[in-house]
Amino acid sequence: MTQQLINGAVLCAVYVLFSLGLTLSWGALDVLNLAHGALMMFAAFTAYVVTQYFTLPLWLLFVIGVGAAGFLTLLLDVVVFRHIRAKVADKRQAELLTLIAGVGAAGIPVTLAVAYTHDSPFGIGHLESSTFRLAGGAQISKIQIAIIVLGLALCVALALWVSRTRTGRALRAVAFDGETAELMGVNTRTLSAFTMLIAGSLAGLAGMLLVIYLGALTPGSGEPFMLKGFAIIILGSVGSVWGTLIGAVVLAGTETLVISQTSGSWVDAISFAIILLVILLRPQGVVGKGLAERV
Amino acid sequence: MTSWYFAHLTLVQGLLISIPLAISVQIALRSGVFSFASIGFYGIGAYGAGILVIRGWPVPLAIVLMIVGSGLVAYLISAPLIRLRGLYLGMVTFAFDLILTVVVTNGGDLTGGALGLLGVPIGVGTGGLLAAAAIAVLVVSQLERRAVGRALVGIKASEELVMSVGVDLKQRKRLVFAISAALGALSGSLYVLTFSTVQPTSAGFTLIITTLTMAVIGGTSSWVGAVIGAVIITWLPSLAATIGEYQHLVYGVVLVLVVMYAPEGVLGALRWIWLRVAGPGRRLRPGASPSDAPGGPPPPGGPLATVDAGRAKG
Numbered sequence: 211m212t213q214q215l216i217n218g219a220v221l222c223a224v225y226v227l228f229s230l231g232l233t234l235s236w237g238a239l240d241v242l243n244l245a246h247g248a249l250m251m252f253a254a255f256t257a258y259v260v261t262q263y264f265t266l267p268l269w270l271l272f273v274i275g276v277g278a279a280g281f282l283t284l285l286l287d288v289v290v291f292r293h294i295r296a297k298v299a300d301k302r303q304a305e306l307l308t309l310i311a312g313v314g315a316a317g318i319p320v321t322l323a324v325a326y327t328h329d330s331p332f333g334i335g336h337l338e339s340s341t342f343r344l345a346g347g348a349q350i351s352k353i354q355i356a357i358i359v360l361g362l363a364l365c366v367a368l369a370l371w372v373s374r375t376r377t378g379r380a381l382r383a384v385a386f387d388g389e390t391a392e393l394m395g396v397n398t399r400t401l402s403a404f405t406m407l408i409a410g411s412l413a414g415l416a417g418m419l420l421v422i423y424l425g426a427l428t429p430g431s432g433e434p435f436m437l438k439g440f441a442i443i444i445l446g447s448v449g450s451v452w453g454t455l456i457g458a459v460v461l462a463g464t465e466t467l468v469i470s471q472t473s474g475s476w477v478d479a480i481s482f483a484i485i486l487l488v489i490l491l492r493p494q495g496v497v498g499k500g501l502a503e504r505v
Numbered sequence: 506m507t508s509w510y511f512a513h514l515t516l517v518q519g520l521l522i523s524i525p526l527a528i529s530v531q532i533a534l535r536s537g538v539f540s541f542a543s544i545g546f547y548g549i550g551a552y553g554a555g556i557l558v559i560r561g562w563p564v565p566l567a568i569v570l571m572i573v574g575s576g577l578v579a580y581l582i583s584a585p586l587i588r589l590r591g592l593y594l595g596m597v598t599f600a601f602d603l604i605l606t607v608v609v610t611n612g613g614d615l616t617g618g619a620l621g622l623l624g625v626p627i628g629v630g631t632g633g634l635l636a637a638a639a640i641a642v643l644v645v646s647q648l649e650r651r652a653v654g655r656a657l658v659g660i661k662a663s664e665e666l667v668m669s670v671g672v673d674l675k676q677r678k679r680l681v682f683a684i685s686a687a688l689g690a691l692s693g694s695l696y697v698l699t700f701s702t703v704q705p706t707s708a709g710f711t712l713i714i715t716t717l718t719m720a721v722i723g724g725t726s727s728w729v730g731a732v733i734g735a736v737i738i739t740w741l742p743s744l745a746a747t748i749g750e751y752q753h754l755v756y757g758v759v760l761v762l763v764v765m766y767a768p769e770g771v772l773g774a775l776r777w778i779w780l781r782v783a784g785p786g787r788r789l790r791p792g793a794s795p796s797d798a799p800g801g802p803p804p805p806g807g808p809l810a811t812v813d814a815g816r817a818k819g
Contacts, residue, residue: 242592244599293765302591306539309595310717311764317714317757325750433710437603440596475611482604485597490585 212348214470220354220423222462223361228416228435229442229454230368231283231409237449238385239402240305241291243283244312245319246413246439247432252319253279253414254421255429258332268422271334276414283410286315288403316432323429331426357419364412369451381405385449434478441481444488460484513743514631520739521634522695524732525641527719529688531731532645534720536681537664538587539595541713543689545602546575548708550693552609552616555625555703564628564698568637571690579686583679602713610705621704628698637695641688645728648684711753718756722763724770733771 228250235241257275260266266274290311298304323332341351372378383391384398392398416435421427442461446453461484465477510517529543550571557567586594609616617623629637656677659667668674697703715738723734742752767774 236592240592242596290761290765297765298768302537305591306534306537306595307764307768309539309592310721311761313714313717314757314760314764316710317753317760320710321751321754321757325754430710433603434607437600440600444593444596476607478607479604479611482600482607485600489589489593489597 212344212346214466216344216348216350216354218462218466219358221466222458223357224416224420224423225438225442225458225462226361226365226455227412227419229439229446229458230365230451231412231416232439233443233446233448233450233454234368234405234412235409236443238381238405239291240301241287241308241406242305242312243286243406243409244309244436245283245286245316246312246409247434247436248316248319249279249282249410249432250413250417250420250435251323251427251429251432252282253417254334254427254431255319255323255326255332257334257418257421259326261334272415272418275418276411279414279417280407280411282319283413284403284407286312286410287406290315291406292399292402320429320432327429329429331428332421333426334421353419353422357423360415360419364415365451365455368408372451377401377404434481437478437481437485441484444485516739516743518631518634518699520735521631521638522692522699523716523719523735523739524638524692525688525695526692526716527723527731527735528641528645528728529685529692530716530720531723531725531728531734532648532681532688533685534725535727536678537591538678538681538685539591540586540598540682540685541595541602541717542579542598542682543685544708544713544716545598545605546579546686546689547693547696547712548602548605548609548703549575550690551697551703551707552612552622552693553690554694555622555697556615558626558628558698559622559624567628568691568694568698571694572687575690576683576687580679580683583682587675587678587682599713602708603710606705606709616705619705621702621707622697623702625697625701625703627701629695634695634699637691641691642728642732645684645688649727714753714756714760718760718763721760721768722770724772726769726772730770730772737771 228246232243232246235243253275256278257271260271260274291308294304294307294311298307341349343349370378372381380391380396380401383394383396384401388398417427420431438461442454442457444457445460446455446457461481464480464484468474468477468480526543526547529546530541533540533543553571553574554567557570558564562570586597589597609621610619612618656667656672659672664674693703693708696707719734719738720731721734722737723732724730738756741755742749763770769776
């Protein structure tokens with residue numbers, strides 16, 4: 211039981227990190243970045259490629275992997291998404307084009323990883339880590355502790371950033387009404403670039419923690435994570451930091467329960483069931499926005 | 506000619522199968538419905554038709570059942586989906602496509618698990634594929650010409666305007682959703698009955714990229730664009746032998762570039778050239794603003810954006 215709780219908490223922390231990035235860009239900038247999952251995988255892949263040539267300490271690998279995902283997401287925003295936003299006046303049309311561009315962008319890292327690894331699992335080692343014994347025979351490793359602490363800490367930090375700081379306030383203003391916010395002196399370009407950098411780095415961090423925790427990822431690992439991310443942010447209402455935490459707790463809890471009771475091959479279907487249930491039973495939760503309520 | 510035909514038979518077949526699928530995405534995007542669902546229905550059509558034909562069902566019946574069944578199911582489930590705002594619909598239908606991979610992988614003996622369906626009896630010849638693609642094109646082109654199609658263009662330009670002239674917007678969107686699903690199912694069943702096999706990954710993420718590239722690169726304003734896109738994407742890998750395993754990388758880059766610089770696709774470019782070459786007089790007509798010309802010289806944002814810019818923000 212304790213062991214299940216620990217496993218669930220680790221899963222939950224990784225989900226939170228991944229989904230926070232997805233929800234932040236959607237809630238604040240109306241960018242649903244369909245390349246988010248591919249970039250998560252690409253962070254771990256970059257670190258893996260580096261380990262093929264150099265022997266680096268773990269923290270440096272983290273910097274490289276997280277940096278790669280953050281930088282590429284920033285690049286995607288500055289080069290592609292910003293171009294679309296500036297060029298296309300109609301908001302719906304811009305959203306659609308952003309969506310399509312995200313799918314196209316996701317194809318690039320996935321294909322690179324498939325070509326390099328011949329579509330097989332890759333890892334970056336560092337599996338050996340000391341474990342602590344807890345009461346009841348449960349075990350918890352250093353990495354598991356690190357994942358849980360990081361997940362919680364970043365969740366709190368992000369919530370504080372959005373609600374308490376000047377830039378966070380600016381972000382909420384942009385989410386509510388981008389044009390007016392700009393008139394009030396908010397530099398929306400810098401802010402959106404910064405938000406995307408954070409979103410991408412969070413995806414990268416999730417990818418790095420996941421590849422160490424699981425031992426390996428595959429080039430296709432990002433796709434089921436998009437499903438999970440969708441389920442979490444739709445449960446927690448888009449743009450809400452605490453909602454994301456709640457969504458992640460629900461999904462990770464359900465998944466851990468299903469894995470412990472069944473063979474676990476249907477586990478990816480839970481996210482889809484959640485998405486469908488929310489849409490059918492609580493469409494108002496789907497329409498409501500976390501960062502700023504907008505009808 | 507005959508030798509060329511046999512040397513390129515697989516490509517020709519692939520093209521004819523892709524056309525209904527490309528149109529299924531094009532018709533949704535054209536109406537402003539952010540739906541990737543037809544790619545999921547492609548998977549359903551492929552698995553469904555394969556399973557039925559393996560069990561001895563006649564081929565035409567299996568195909569028709571898949572088309573009608575998918576259309577009906579799509580129409581029924583579209584009621585809650587159509588209410589969703591654009592990005593949510595995109596997300597849900599994207600999730601629908603991804604979840605199918607999980608479902609068919611866990612389907613046991615029925616779907617063949619991770620290996621997929623193997624040894625489906627080949628039931629469609631090239632003539633049959635040609636007929637199916639022609640029927641799909643015919644139906645969609647007729648829809649485009651009639652009031653339904655014009656209303657769909659209107660939906661994309663301004664939903665409020667279309668509703669104000671008495672068009673049942675919800676009904677039209679549900680219809681588009683159903684037609685799109687039926688076309689996807691048609692394409693999938695043709696695929697499995699031509700190549701006799703389908704894998705869980707056949708209808709996954711790479712198919713979303715490929716199909717979107719087809720629809721967007723050709724231009725989503727008409728079915729002609731989808732056909733142009735299907736031709737380009739089908740022949741691209743054989744023309745450039747080097748891209749091989751980097752095929753989807755090239756698609757990804759092309760998709761991003763087209764979305765950024767030519768959202769009207771090849772069709773928009775052709776129209777633009779046509780207006781330059783054949784109709785300079787029309788462009789100089791007094792009192793006509795440049796953006797009046799359909800697909801005219803892309804001002805910032807393309808012609809659609811110019812239309813949309815005039816519309817009050819909702």
